[in-house]
Amino acid sequence: MGVEGIGARVVRKEDKRFITGKGRYVDDIKLLGMTHAHFIRSPHAHAKVKAIDSSAALKMPGVVAVLTGQQLVDDKVGNLICGWAITSKDGSPMKMGAWPAMAPETVRFVGQAVAVVIADSKNLARDAAEAVVVDYEELPAVADVHAAIKAGAPQLHPEAPGNQVYDWVIGDEGATDAAFAKAANVVKLDVTNNRLAPNAMEPRAAIADYDAAEEHFTLYTTSQNPHVARLVLSAFYNIAPEHKLRVIAPDVGGGFGSKIFIYPEEMVALWASKKVGRPVKWTGDRTEAFLTDAHGRDHVTHAEMAFDANNKITGLKVKTYANFGAYMSLFSSSVPTYLYATLLSGQYNIPAIHAEVVGVYTNTTPVDAYRGAGRPEASYLIERLMETAARQLKVDPAQLRRSNFITQFPHQTPVIMAYDTGDFNASLDAAMKAIDYAGFAARKAQAKSQGKLRGIGVSCYIEACGIAPSKAVGSLGAGVGLWESAEVRVNPVGTIEILTGSHSHGQGHETTFCQLVADRLGVPISQVSIVHGDTDKVQFGMGTYGSRSAAVGLTAILKAMEKMESKAKKIAAHALEASEADIVIENGEFKVTGTDKAIALPMVALAAYTAHNLPDGMEPGLKESAFYDPSNFTFPAGTYICELEVDPGTGKTSFVNFVAADDFGRLINPMIVEGQVHGGLVQGIGQALLEHAIYDANGQPVTASFMDYAMPRADDVPSFNLSHTTTLCPGNPLGIKGCGEAGAIGASAAVINAITDAIGKNNLEMPATPDRVWRTIHAA
Amino acid sequence: MYQTTYHRASSVDEAASLFGKASEAKFLAGGQTLLPVMKQRLASPSDVVDLSKIKELIGVEASGDTLTIKAATPHYDVATSDTAKKAIPALAYLASLIGDPAVRYRGTIGGSIANNDPAADYPAALLALGATVKTNKRSIPAQDFFKGLFTTALEDGEIITAVSFPVPAKAGYSKMRHPASRFALTAVFVAQTKSGEVCVAATGASQSGVMRVGAIEAALKANWSPSALDSISIPASGLLADIHGSAEYRANLVKVMAQRAVTAAG
Known part of the structure; x- marks a missing residue:
């Protein structure tokens, strides 16, 4: 593999600039003549906008313009779209309520923009915003899914009677009912998957720059997928045709899904920059992040699992209500359907599954993909069910899982997914060994003698990643293909630029992607640079989410590398007067195998560009590109086991040990993989113990700052014990499955299985705050 | 409209004078409350008078049976002060639990008690230890200083200069941290004076701010041990309730934190 090749723990190239404060984020960019935008946002969860009086604000110093939703309508700027069409069980399309970037008539969640002030500075814009008088007529609001679907509930959109977006089903209902009719035991569980605020370290930001001479826009924005942003802004919002719009996502400080979507603010910034004839900058603050970044999760589910007399699962029934908030965000519709219900088989052989998902509008911030997107909700449900079943059936929870594992691959589940490979026993064995599962009973007894309640909890997850085959997602309603593109440019001096449609916002692409090049060519990674995040530089790309950058993006680079290497070998063979088939690449040289004849990569590159002596008919240059579309999803899987203690006096949870045994296929940089797992685990633990985006019954957010919304901190989480078991993914040549979301x-x-084990009560909702745990311990 | 004039005072007298001349002045110490509130535009003082660089307001001193912490001493200094740790270790421990490292480097004892947040740590220590708040005008016993939520006996323009604590025979502090803010979800300071009096103060619990807990004081006076509180039940009425802790939970915490504080006190 070499010291910098595949499998090497190479220190991240990008960290030098990040940790020395030299990263270049959107807010660091200043353009000549730049104005600043401040949005005026609704304080009400549901209200009519009766009038907006900006006369006083327009007279204030430095104010350039006050623009409203009605002006967006007048200029025929399109509404925001949802890019994945879902069909209800009655055959009707999902019910889309119109979402204008600024509300001209009705606001439907606290924080929705109604107007924007453009001024010479951020503070002047903020001052003037206070002078804009918005006359609202408050309407009744609803925040809870069950309340929203009740008869007589406040209605959000005329297009969606009963606040229902869709009522979607998957699986074979008849076969599932038959399995339950014959079941020896049925296990039932109600769970809520708590709403989360993503809280990337860098808030969203945008700078729009309209060039009147060229009728061309440039947008700098915090995006995980700048090409998709350009596509959507061009095709649906009438901002500008694609060749007149450049989108640049420079350094981006975390996304976790929340920066996939197209939001009102960047649309308004683009539109406003043309209107005022100056660049327009908007940088969100943390409160705006809480109010307007798409939230995650928010499911309420009832599930039942049928077992035969041998404790084999025979069927699964699931009914989930998914709270979408006030509007359908860009990929929201797919999250509780094709990213959730298709994973309900877990790691288990389940002959019959039927799931129904009801999507619901409420007067809350829109909900969309957040790290894991549907798969955490599926995994949490299945693993809570398995633990509940083990308790009810009085069998060891690890053994119940093992006896139901899928062991033959490929495996077609009853819910679309065809698992390609895996070894679920291997990861369970590794995790049980790492945590000394066999010794737990003695440790529990020891803890009890010290007044502590000790518990152990198992979670065997599987996810579908590397999204994914374009044809497959297209047949399921996706509005885009999910391939990736790459270009390899070998410069005349032999240095290499890799252009990728993936986008790094913390994942370490600048290191990992170079390692593939180092591995194949034997050149140091210092001679390779990764170019991404600019639609003018990179031809096209689908961006980074769904743990797809390595499995799809890196494979595209591999395909382009193979083309480049093939041409370079021809040049080398010509120069060395050897047969192309005899050329091998080692340590940056093209060698004739079995001889000492060799030509260094820079000489090959120079030959390609001087073109003085190329093989007959060969084009000059050494640059190749590829589009790669995978044949299947990838299926990372593994076992996490958590051991913890609960203090019965306070309900507080303390971790004793947390082991993770993951199967991610081939690892490119194990150190970066470990970092990804650490971050994911902390977010999963955050959901289990701390995080909850709460609304009161009137739709007012209760947790819109870090004083109330509990983010996990370093001392809230344990040191993790990580290990890997490996089955190579057969779906891509590198054998990669992806690692970005597994932890979450x-x-x-x-965690919840361990706490409920510790306290001997099965019903406990997330987040398991000390108060909630204490009340559960002491409940009758 | 949100402009303010910043003054860095070099003495208490100068600070008082600057404050008196301004139309709507605020004193700034560590800025852990005032600055966020100003950033949110919920406060817009005409003038800000910074006390944090006044040398006479910084330091920890012990003399006889009294530990004195000057008002602008940051929490970190108290937490790491050998003098404080020797005289009243429970107080240094309390300071080490305030907020996070950034808060402890900036926040001051004077700022904490002048703000009198109902979940702040220091008020519990002042009340339980029978401390005296020294100002540029007078001395105020702790029991007369705290007047309910965000309210104190301080007059407009009055500057806290120091807090003096009688060194107790025993003292202990136990805190359940608020998971988001790291204020006290509920915390209890217990103290036994050298003459055998017992004083117990809880913070983060009551709707009226820091409070004495008479039932616990009586039980501990009779028997200074955690088990003395086993049969005590704290009523939930009048206690705070929010998304992180119900009133019943806080009532439980008052008792459990008191027991653990007694254990810590020895």
Whole structure:
């Protein structure tokens, strides 16, 4: 592999600039003549906008313009879209309520923009915003899914009677009912998957710059997928045709899904920059992040699992209500359907599954993909069910899982997914060994003698990643393909630029992607640079989410590398007067195998560009590109086991040990993989113990600052014990499965299973705050 | 409209004078409350008078049976002060639990008690230890200083200069941290004076701010041990309730934290 090749723990190239404060984020960019935008946002969860009086504000110093939703309508700027069409069980399309970037008539969640002030400075814009008088007529609001679907509930959109977006089903209902009719035991569980605020370290930001001479826009924005942003802004919002719009996502400080979507603010900034004839900058603050970044999760589910007399699962029934908030965000519709219900088989052989998902509008911030997106909700449900079943059936929870594992691959589940490979026993064995599962009973007894309640919780997760085959997602309603593109440019001096449609916002692409090049060519990674995040530089790309950058993006680079290497070998063979088939690449040289004849990469590159002596008919240059579309999803899987203690006096949870045994296929940089797992586990633990985006009954957010919304901190989480078991993914040549979301998908169930084991009560909702645990311990 | 004039005072007298001349002045110490509130535009003082660089307001001193912490001493200094740790270790421990490292480097004892947040740590220590708040005008016993939520006996323009604590025979502090803010979800300071009096103060619990807990004081006076509180039940009425802790939970915490504080006190 070499010291910098595949499998090497190479220190991240990008960290030098990040940790020395030299990262270049959107807010660091200043353009000549730049104005600043401040949005005026609704304080009400549901209200009519009767009038907006900006006369006083327009007279204030430095104020350039006050723009409203009605002006967006007048200028025929399109409404925001949802890019994945879901069909209800009655055959009707999902019910889309119109979402204008600024509300001209009705606001439907606290924080929705109604107007924007453009001024010479951020503070002047903020001052003037206070002078804009918005006359609202408050309407009744609803925040809870069950309340929203009741007869007589406040109605959000005329297009969606009963506040229902869709009522979607998957699986074979008849076969599932038949399995339950014959069941020896049925296990039932109600769970809520708590709403989360994503809280990337860098808030969203945008700078729009309209060039009147060229009728061309440039947008700097905090995006995980700048090409998709350009596509959507061009195709649906009438901002500008694609060749007149450049989108740049420079350094981006975390996304976790929340920066996939197209939001009102960047649309308004683009539109406003043309209107005022100057660049427009908007940088969100943390409160705006809480109010307007798409939230995650928020499911309420009832599930039942049928077992035969041998404790084999025979069927699964699930009914989930998904709270979408006030509007359908860009990929929201797919999250509780194709990213959730298709994973309900977990790691288990389940012959019959039927799931129904009801999507619901409420007067809350829109909900969309957040790290894991549907798969954490599926994994949490299944793993809580398995633990509940083990308790009810009085069998060891690890053994119940093992006896139901899928062991033959490929495996077609009853819910679309065809698992390609895996070894679920291997990861369970590794995790049980790492935590000394066999010794737990003695440790529990020891803890009890010290007044502590000790518990252990298992979570065997599986996810579908590397999204994914374009044809497959297209047949399921996706509005885009999910391939990736790459370009390899070998410069005349032999240095290499890799252009990728993936986007790094913390994942370490600048290191990992170079390692593939180092591995194949034997050149140091210092000679390779990764170019991404600019639609003018990179031809096209689908961006980074769904743990897809390595499995899809890196494979595209591999395909382009193979083309480049093939041409370079021809040049080398020509120069060395050897057969192309005899050329091998080692340590940056093209060698004739079995001889000492060799030509260094820079000489090959120079030959390609001087073109003085190329093989007959060969084009000059050494640059190749590829689009790669995978044949299947990838299926990372693993086992997490958590051991913890609960203090019965306070209900407080303390971790004793947390082990993770993951199967991610081939690892490119194990150190970066470990970092990804650490971050994911912390987010999963955060969901289990701390985080909850709460609204009161009137739709007012209760947790819109870090004083109320509990983010996990370093001392809230344990040191993790990580290990890997490996089955190579057969779906891509590198054997990669992806690692970005696993921790967030598998961790929460392990924690809740451990707490409920410790306290001997099965019903406990997330987040398991000390108060909630204490009340559960002491409940009758 | 949100402009303010910043003054860095070099003495208490100068600070008082600057404050008196301004139309709507605020004193700034560590800025852990005032600055966030100003950033949110919920406060817009005409003038801000910074006390944090006044040398006479910084330091920890012990003399006889009294530990004195000057008002602008940051929490970190108290937490790491050998003098404080020797005289009243429970007080240094309390300071080490305030907020997070950034808060402890900036926040001051004077700022904490002048703000009198109902979940702040220091008020519990002042009340339980029978401390005296020294100002540029007078001395105020702790029991007369705290007047309910965010309210104190301080007059407009009055500057806290120091807090003096009688060194107790025993003292202990036990805190359940608020998971988001790291204020006290509920925390209890217990103290036994050298003459055998017992004083117990809880913070983060009551709707009226820091409070004495008479039932616990009586039980501990009779028997200074955690088990003395086993049969005590704290009523939930009048206690705070929010998304992180119900009133019943806080009532439980008052008792459990008191027991643990007694254990810590020895």
